[in-house]
Amino acid sequence: MKLAIDGGTPVRSAPWPSWPPPLSAGQRELVTEVLESGLWGATQGSLCTDLAAAFAARSAVPYGVTVGNATLGLFAALRGLGVGPGDEVIVPAYTFVASATSVILAGATPVIVDVDPVDLHLSPAAVEAAVTPRTAAIMPVHLAGSPADMDGLTAVAVRHGLAVVEDCAQSHGALYRDRPVGGLGDAGVFSFQASKAMTAGEGGVIVCRDEGVHARTWSTCNLGRRLGGEWYGHPEVGWNLRMTEIQAALLLPWLDRLEEEIARRNAFCEAVERGLGRLSVPWGPAASAGSGAGGAAVSSSAEPDRSRPPVTVVPQPPGTTLDSRHLLMLRVDAPVDREFLLAAMAAEGVPLDGGYPPLGTMSALVEAGARVEPCPAAEAASRTVVWVRQSMLMEEAAGASDVVEALAKVLGADR
Numbered sequence: 001m002k003l004a005i006d007g008g009t010p011v012r013s014a015p016w017p018s019w020p021p022p023l024s025a026g027q028r029e030l031v032t033e034v035l036e037s038g039l040w041g042a043t044q045g046s047l048c049t050d051l052a053a054a055f056a057a058r059s060a061v062p063y064g065v066t067v068g069n070a071t072l073g074l075f076a077a078l079r080g081l082g083v084g085p086g087d088e089v090i091v092p093a094y095t096f097v098a099s100a101t102s103v104i105l106a107g108a109t110p111v112i113v114d115v116d117p118v119d120l121h122l123s124p125a126a127v128e129a130a131v132t133p134r135t136a137a138i139m140p141v142h143l144a145g146s147p148a149d150m151d152g153l154t155a156v157a158v159r160h161g162l163a164v165v166e167d168c169a170q171s172h173g174a175l176y177r178d179r180p181v182g183g184l185g186d187a188g189v190f191s192f193q194a195s196k197a198m199t200a201g202e203g204g205v206i207v208c209r210d211e212g213v214h215a216r217t218w219s220t221c222n223l224g225r226r227l228g229g230e231w232y233g234h235p236e237v238g239w240n241l242r243m244t245e246i247q248a249a250l251l252l253p254w255l256d257r258l259e260e261e262i263a264r265r266n267a268f269c270e271a272v273e274r275g276l277g278r279l280s281v282p283w284g285p286a287a288s289a290g291s292g293a294g295g296a297a298v299s300s301s302a303e304p305d306r307s308r309p310p311v312t313v314v315p316q317p318p319g320t321t322l323d324s325r326h327l328l329m330l331r332v333d334a335p336v337d338r339e340f341l342l343a344a345m346a347a348e349g350v351p352l353d354g355g356y357p358p359l360g361t362m363s364a365l366v367e368a369g370a371r372v373e374p375c376p377a378a379e380a381a382s383r384t385v386v387w388v389r390q391s392m393l394m395e396e397a398a399g400a401s402d403v404v405e406a407l408a409k410v411l412g413a414d415r
Contacts, residue, residue: 003413004347011406012349019391020199026253034249047248052205054255055190059182059207063214065221066243070169070191070204074102076241077187077206080217081163083108087136092122093358093378095141099167100365110370112360117377119317124152130373137163142171142181145326146316150176150184172197173262175321182207197326198254200247265325265393268400272328273313275404310334311407328388334411341410348406353387
């Protein structure tokens, strides 16, 4: 069958669902109400406070603070926990750069350690090996919508007296052992950036259980003011990190449909996984590394394990009760050129994302003082793992067959 990249007919010509979804009636009504009121700032209305309270309640903790974005939220949470110059914060190597830059913003040193080779979340063993007398905190990232191994990571934190800041940017609604993420550590930070499961274009929220941490975090986000103190009293150094009432108006009604959207994405992912379990493609010269458009091969030149499917879903960490499925991560074992795979899949109407490079390979972080531990699992993931983006996961489950069919076509092509 002729590939679309070579002029053939693509597997899919229909568009995937757009992101964000169209405004709901509740969003339209609340945004209009805020716009007409003229009370657009967080200090003028009550919606930012309501959103913070709603996220805190959903995280099973008493306190929340809204912020302009989750990078600032991670920074403010670290500040609220007393993390600063001279401290180290351990972050996973396979994550978005903001996990590390928020640490730098707080004046601390990010320590980049490896992820579990199976589920790609922060490895408790790697964290344990990286702890020094300067280590102040661990930052688990609930990657792609599934919770990190919080039992293992919390055990390390308790042994060494470390704070735990959860990066929940991709995990709205996820559950770990029936408990919501965000309330499992000392603070949790959610993102409302444009690609996230709930979005107002930008924005974030910090949740925490300790009153003192909340007061310090709130002060950091509100120009050093003290909760309940004088308006022009600024006993601490702080910044204006607030979100707007308009953003909160977009987000509050979204909470009513979040569970339905998570269920929809999980249905699509389960359908993809079933289809991949039946996927069979030739392993001949057509699939050899180096064929196609050039670039690094997805997998090594070693003989592949032909007893298992050439593409598998990256599994969830142990303890996952509910994966919110921000992304579907696929591990490609077929020895196919990576750039060719991405280009050919896009031509078939099924665009995939190449995913993260390991944080430790980013020269800007190293030059800023980051300490990088050996990260072979993250390096392997950067070569072998591709993503199905959230907008595609919002398609009806029947559309999962297009993903599987396109992979079979591309990996089995005689080139």
